Amino acid sequence: MLTAYGVMMAVRARGARPPPGYFEDITMDTKYVTLVPSSGSAADPDAERGVRRAPAGAVPGGSAPGTVPAAAPVLLPAPACAEAASGYLIPDALPAKGVEFTIAAYPGMAQGDYLLCYFDKGGPGEYTSPEIDITKNSVGKPQTFTVPKANVVKALDKDVKVYYTVEFADGTNADSPQLALHIGEPTMLKAPRVDEAPDGHLSDALAHGDVHVRIPIYDGMAAKDQIYMYWGTAGDPGYYDDEITIRAVREVAILVPAEYVENWLDKSVKITYNVKRGDAVYSSEPLTLLIGNAEDPNLMPPPTVQEAFDGILNPDLVNPGGAKALIGPNATLANGVTGRVVWCGGPSNGGAEWPFDISERYLTNPYPVTIPYDNIVPFIGKTATLSYEADILPPLPFLSNVLTLKVERKTAQVAPASIPELVNDVLDPRNISPSDGAFVYVPPNEQMKVGDTVRLTWACENSLGNWDNSFIVLPSDIGKSIGFQVPFQSIIAGRESKVTVSYDIVRGGKTFAQGTPLTLLIHQGTLPAPTIDEAKQDKLDPADCANSATVRLPASGSFLTGDLITLNWQGANTADGTIAVPHTVTDQESGGDITLLIPLKTVQADVGQSVTLGYTVQRASSTPDETSPPSIYDVVAVPDKGKLLVMGARNNRSVYRGTSTSQYLSAFDKTTLAPVSAQWSYVDQRTSVVGTSFKDTRPWVPLTVQTQDDSVTLNWANIVGSGSDAATPGASALAAHLNHGNVIAWGVADFGGNEPPTTITYNDVVEASSSQKGFAVRRKDGRIAAWGTPALPDGFVMTDAMRISGNASAFAVLRTTGQAVAWGDATNGGKVTDAVAGLSDLTTLHMAGFAFASIRKTGSVVAWGNANFGGLVPTDIGQMTDIVDVRGNYTAFCALRANKTVVGWGQASDGGAVPTGIAARSDIAELASASARAFAVLTEGRQVLAWGLPANGGTLPADIASLSDIAEVTATWGAFAARRANGTVVAWGNGAQGGTVPDAVALCNDIVQVCGTGRAFAALRKNGQVVAWGDQTVGGNTAAVAAKLQNVRALYASSESFVALLDGGGIVTWGVLAGGGDNSKVPTIINENGALTYVATAASRGLIS
Structure with missing residues (x-):
């Protein structure tokens, strides 16, 4: 029998260890664990936190003779041990000298400090290290000490604590936090059972129905234990999990629905459970359940x-x-x-x-x-x-x-045919040789014999593109792919049509195998935008051009011999400022980049101007002429002075939960990081404003920021997130709006993570939006596309969309005619009311959870959707003609009037009824933010006011209410965070959802942006690093990617994950793995070749022109 400290023997695979003093007197046998609640007192809080203490006799804040002022608290790091990363130290695995512990450089480390290190103090393995003196050369460096193996062996099967004491050079001292370890092998809880499979095998007949996973009575089971059951491994098809907090000591049966059982037919599934008590988590032994014809590893392989x-x-x-x-x-x-x-x-x-x-x-x-x-x-x-x-x-x-x-x-179904030129199920005719056509390969098949006939069918939606052919298998073909060549004429005839490619294998006149149909789209992709080799981003300095500027047309344009290209350089309206350059592709250039030269005098003629580049291609293959998207460059003579650093995310208000996002961007001197006053302007407008920060109201348009000696243009909002406020993780997705106009989504398929291949090809997207479970995009030509839920109804076609926005279950579109249309859940905003549908003077779109609102040119506001949750504007508010802004939360709206007062409607308790004290104020400057059920506004005096459900931040603490330097407010579902002008951040609301700022974050005074998921906040610091707090399961802990969070320029979020946009392009994600928070599974294209950048490229600027 063994005795240790903790709730139970911790889950060794997870490395979880109970906090010191939390539980004690654990009795266990060699495999299972008995849990006994502690009646002991908590450990010394200073010792737990590693707080620096003043010497004995010191008087806090005192200055009388003979007294010593108290030192400021110092938070020491706990010691670390590489050999015990999971919380277990196994003596047999250690070298003869023992085990090494590392002490990271600690705050306040100085020459003259010395350290004493303790292992199992007071226990059988007790060991105290020799003193470690901190010399000049060791300041700021990790320190190590080694515990002899003999001492570790003496503590076998015991729980030990490892810590150190720092005697600071000024006479103060501090104990570090304690590292809790178990000496010996891990132990686990009893495995679960499945009621329908008492022998560990679920028959085929039962594999199509619900089953019950039974959690046994484990040793030490207690009321309020939280049990988490896992059916498979996260990410597996058919993975399922559930949880329960038990009320009594008894076996627990957890139902697994049939659809998750069927996914494992003829396979084996690993079933486990975790028990969580307090901060400690413990795992069970696994049950490997064989389902249907799954192979039993204990038997010989089948014949x-x-x-x-x-x-x-x-x-x-x-x-x-x-x-x-x-x-x-x-x-x-x-x-x-x-x-x-x-x-x-x-x-x-x-x-x-x-x-x-x-x-x-x-x-x-x-x-x-x-x-x-x-x-x-x-x-x-x-x-x-x-x-x-x-x-x-x-x-x-x-x-x-x-x-x-x-x-x-x-007939058996076999593998589909393949086409080498097929990319994401799209076949581009430009990549097909007119003489050879498209090569289609039938994969080798072990059942294929000499004399068999392979019949290929190329079935096109456009019958003019149909084609078929047969092939008789020869001895030389056995074990090899069978190739077919679809004529180029059939490819051209089927442009912009779907094609189904299938094949039959026939023997003796009977078809015995059929290839799985391969569906593709014949689509001629858009030409890549031209670039200029000598340009720096989107700026071209004539001084960088020797005799000419080199315009490059990327090879992705599939230029082939004989193609006629005409480049148009549209600059100043002078003879030299605009030029057309024709060029015929040579054999040497075929398939590669095309470079064309623009005379230096043309470049010089355009100084101080923006030039637009574009080109047309007349194909030698007689396919239709093509026109590239434009690129825009500023021709400027930039003095060699300081550089501009802009930080913060674009204000993506069109997404679900968009009313809680950050709105401001900030400008700094790139060298000193001091704020600088810059000129801000959208690329499609001539008006500008000057200031150190800028409120972004048109995030779908590139934004130019300029000082006297530098200029940058920022891309549109780069990231869109979906997701619900589900307690169970895995209910969200992310989408990235790439520089070339494409949108790439990933995450949970049911929440928009499974983007159709055709939609991926749209490289003219100018605005992206989301609902809880889907995404929608607005294209440059006014068309829209959507995937996920709600799906775009058949026949829902338009070419004049100018805005798009999503709520929980619907999307709304503002047309250039000033009219609004919508689709989705009709009750909750998916159907525009007749009264609103008849209007043609709408100017804005605003979302709440179950409704939409719009401001008319008259200054009045209208709404549609769920009448109880903001979809019906009260008569008195509807008669107002001075509404300037609207903001929604989950169940209500509030609106700012020109007279600087605020009104509201919708669910009264959630903010739809403005309190008298706030309604009476006439100094409201801004609708600042919205949580799920509360609102926050800022006054002209930069104070914050809040109302709504207290649990969601509707009650403002007095100390925060007294502040008068609030720069910006953002929100999670249950809390608000306010960024102050001094670079610090304060928060209120639900502490578990970010409403309590940790000390380490509260000490930061260089925060430039705060961003929220549904239950956690992340803050961007001026040094490009990120801190986070709140619910760790949805992004409140950056540990998994901390090393990668450097040089961050902006933060975006879904309901479950954060996205950091890096200075050099690309992203880092963290949060719920399945919802896009797994940084290792970000679509590769996003982080390649500058596909996604904070600063706009020439191509992305051209998309908006």
């Missing part, structure tokens, strides 16, 4: 049948002599082993059996057994089984897994 195809044995494919079955080779079938191959249960069940005798030859080759044709025929239309048993464990034979086959004259 195979050469003529069987995809689980089907077609009698028409069997020779008169019968089918050939193969067993082995495997380790069990040793030389001299005898046994039987059993067909359909053996003779007593209407089947048969045949003996085998393994000789030396079959130790490395399969042993063949013939299944006579006459034994196959009786089972046509039935299921047949084949297995074998070896006589090595008398009196019982050792069995194999069973091979189950359907005996029927049925």
